Structures are given as C-alpha cells and as structure tokens.
Amino acid sequence: MLKLLLIEDDASLFQEIRERLTQWSYEVHGVTDFGDVMNDFTRVKPDLVIIDIQLPRFDGFHWCRMIRSHSNVPIIFLSSRDHPTDMVMSMQLGADDFVQKPFHFEVLIAKIQAILRRAYNYNAVQNQLKTWCGATVDYDKNTVDNENGRIELTKNEIFILKLLIEQKNKIVSRDEVMNSLWDDKRFISDNTLTVNVNRLRKKLDEIGLGSKIETKIGQGYMAVEEEHA
Known part of the structure; x- marks a missing residue:
C-alpha cells in the first residue's frame, strides 16, 4: 500500500x-x-x-x-x-x-x-544509464553527471529529459511531451510544461548542458548532440 x-x-x-x-x-x-x-x-x-x-x-x-x-x-x-x-x-x-x-x-x-x-x-523498468553529450544520465537515480559535476532532477524533469534524449536531434512536440508526461493533457497547462522545461534547462546549466535543450518556437523541444563519424 x-x-x-x-x-x-x-x-x-x-x-x-x-x-x-x-x-x-x-x-x-x-x-x-x-x-x-x-x-x-x-x-x-x-x-x-x-x-x-x-x-x-x-x-x-x-x-x-x-x-x-x-x-x-x-x-x-x-x-x-x-x-x-x-x-x-x-x-x-x-x-x-x-x-x-x-x-x-x-x-x-x-x-x-x-x-x-x-x-x-x-x-522499476528503467534501471539503466544513458550517455548524452559526454554526460551520464541515470534514469534510476534521477541524476546527470559529467566533468563539471552532478545535478539531481525531479521525476518530471528526468522523464522530460529521457523523452528528449531518446529522440535526440529531433523535435518533440509540446503535445507529445504533455501526453507522455501527464497521460491526459486536460489536467495540465502549457504554462506548467514551460516551467518544467525551464527548470530542467536551468539545472543543466550548472554542468554546462543547458544549451543542449533547445526550444523550437511553435514546434516543441529538442535535445541536441553532435554526431561523430
């Protein structure tokens, strides 16, 4: 219980x-x-x-x-x-x-x-690590580590980051983020999503990754990562 x-x-x-x-x-x-x-x-x-x-x-x-x-x-x-x-x-x-x-x-x-x-x-089903932009993202511990330090994220923030990383270098629409995060967007507002993303980006700034989450005006968000040959 x-x-x-x-x-x-x-x-x-x-x-x-x-x-x-x-x-x-x-x-x-x-x-x-x-x-x-x-x-x-x-x-x-x-x-x-x-x-x-x-x-x-x-x-x-x-x-x-x-x-x-x-x-x-x-x-x-x-x-x-x-x-x-x-x-x-x-x-x-x-x-x-x-x-x-x-x-x-x-x-x-x-x-x-x-x-x-x-x-x-x-x-329970996502106990794994992910490498992104030279950082280690721990979906289980809700942390992001790189040479600049470690940040701790809330459940919402790690969920948003995971959704963007899994589709890195692609635009993820605001509707897709809201539907994935809140199941039913009737219970959430655009403003709340904006606040969550801004908070995530501010935390990522602490370890030099804030610019890696881009806002695409009128479209959505994108986690960028340089592709190496």
Whole structure:
C-alpha cells in the first residue's frame, strides 16, 4: 500500500480527502505539528506528498523547499488561491502538479495515479544509464553527471529529459511531451510544461548542458548532440 502525506490544516477537508483516498487503497497520514512538518515527513517516509499552500506557521512553499532539499518524492500542491503565480511558484520549487480548490475528487485521483505511475512503475523498468553529450544520465537515480559535476532532477524533469534524449536531434512536440508526461493533457497547462522545461534547462546549466535543450518556437523541444563519424 502506497503511503501519502497530506499536509492540510482544514480538519474537515483532511478527513474527506483521507476517506476518499483510503477507498482507493492509499495509506494517508496527516501532520501532527505544523511547525515541524519535516518530522512527520521523516517518520512517514511517504511515496507522495500533498501540500496546501496556506498553512499555520509556515506556508506550503516553505515545506516544499524543505522536502526538496532532502528528497525527490512527488509533490502535489492544493490551493484555494487562483493567482497564476502560485502555480508557477509551485513548479519552480519542484512540485509535480497543482490542484485548485474546490476540485473534483476524480481530477485529484487521476493526477495522483498518473504521478505515481511514472514515478515508480517507470523507475522499476528503467534501471539503466544513458550517455548524452559526454554526460551520464541515470534514469534510476534521477541524476546527470559529467566533468563539471552532478545535478539531481525531479521525476518530471528526468522523464522530460529521457523523452528528449531518446529522440535526440529531433523535435518533440509540446503535445507529445504533455501526453507522455501527464497521460491526459486536460489536467495540465502549457504554462506548467514551460516551467518544467525551464527548470530542467536551468539545472543543466550548472554542468554546462543547458544549451543542449533547445526550444523550437511553435514546434516543441529538442535535445541536441553532435554526431561523430
């Protein structure tokens, strides 16, 4: 049974979500101290985290930063706020998806299932290394290494990078990326994909590979690699 940590201070909403997710055979844990969420995170060792933005003491963005400094576990944000910057901030901090309140439970469960499939089933069958532009890409550990150092990627970032590398020097359309990553693009926006790709490129910049992911205006993205004779 997969474990979920639900960081939600609205007791009635927490109970409703927990009951619904339990019916889907998920083990749902809550937070005992909103001033020390990391203690519960360490105790539970969740397979996925759901975080509300507005929380006591520290907001969800703070706890996302803290979790990301220790783990690449999938993260979904919940929020009753409808400002686009909230979604952008969530993705920039390393979240995998964003759900606005009020929401249909079917949408939430679809997002949870899609993220868990690509985070865990994907890793179970893709335990391999790939060489790209002189770097070693580890699909299992979500890392990219070269002589300039090592970077760690989130589940979304490694999935996007793999999709582009497997079709290197070819343009991969935005629709193809979204369909592959989120299964059903009705649950995702163009802006969210842009944020994920920009975040991936920024990390690759740290080891001198950011320019190897090219944006083809109006077409999509391409992972480039010089072909040697």
